[in-house]
Structures are given as C-alpha cells and as structure tokens.
Amino acid sequence: MNSVFEVQKTIREVLLKVLDNHSLEQLNKIPDGFSNNLIWNIAHCVASQQVLVYKLSGVPSMVSEEFITKYKRGTKPEGDVSQSEVDEIRTLLSTTLEQVQKDFANNTFVNYTEFPTSLGYILKDIDGALSFNNYHEGIHTGMVMNMRKLV
Secondary structure (H helix, E strand, C coil): CCHHHHHHHHHHHHHHHHHHHCCCHHHHCCCCCCCCCHHHHHHHHHHHHHHHHHHHCCCCCCHHHHHHHHHHHCCCCCCCCCCHHHHHHHHHHHHHHHHHHHHHCCCEEEEEEEEECCEEEEEEEEHHHHHHHHHHHHHHHHHHHHCCCCC
C-alpha cells in the first residue's frame, strides 16, 4: 500500500504548489467554459477522500459535514472562498493524508459499504477505495493544471 500513499502524497504536493502560487482571486475565478474553480477542485479532493475512505468505512471523517456538503460531487462554488478557508484547505491536504496513512497502518478500516462510482466501478473495500481515490484526485489535479493557465 506504500505506493498508493506515495502517489497521493505527490498529488497533494502538486495541489499545495498551486495554492502557494496563486492569489485568492485566481483561486476563486471560474474560467470560461468551466463550472468550478481551482479552490473547489482542491477542496473537492479532500472532501471526496473523506467520503470514500472514512464515511464508507463507518469511521468518523476528519472534516465537518458542512465541508463535505459544500464540496461533494455535484456541487459548484456558491461564492468566493476566504483566505482563512484556503488556509484550512491547505492544512487539510497534509493532515488528511497523514491521518489516513496512520489509520490504515492501525487497521482502522475494518468494514466497508460497497459504493458504485460514477464510472460504474464498485468499490468493495478500503484497498479499492484508496486506489480509486488516487485516480479521482488525478482527474481533478488535471483539471487544476488546465485551469491554472486560464486564471
């Protein structure tokens, strides 16, 4: 499982660099042709990881239900995100990765509720969830990389 966490760490480092190299205005700007922005995509990665890994395992998530509701699949930005929210998201990119590694090593994820992804792939266990999460974060990182050129 080490490689799965190394991939997620790399993805998260790329997202942290985007946060560090873009202004609050750029993070909040929705480029023409898109329905969301840089900060939404980054926060969506955190929210989705928490749902795919924690909630579906029956383990309390590290983020609030409000955070998950704001950034879950099917949502879009409802207004600008503040600098303090960006700072929270920056922290969560690191802390959620560190915690999931610890929890996995401690066998915290015993149960898992099967979940059909939007692709039709059915997540059946924590290993599948962690692997799929990297695929999902990779898609959104690609979106971020494209958007950053337009803001």
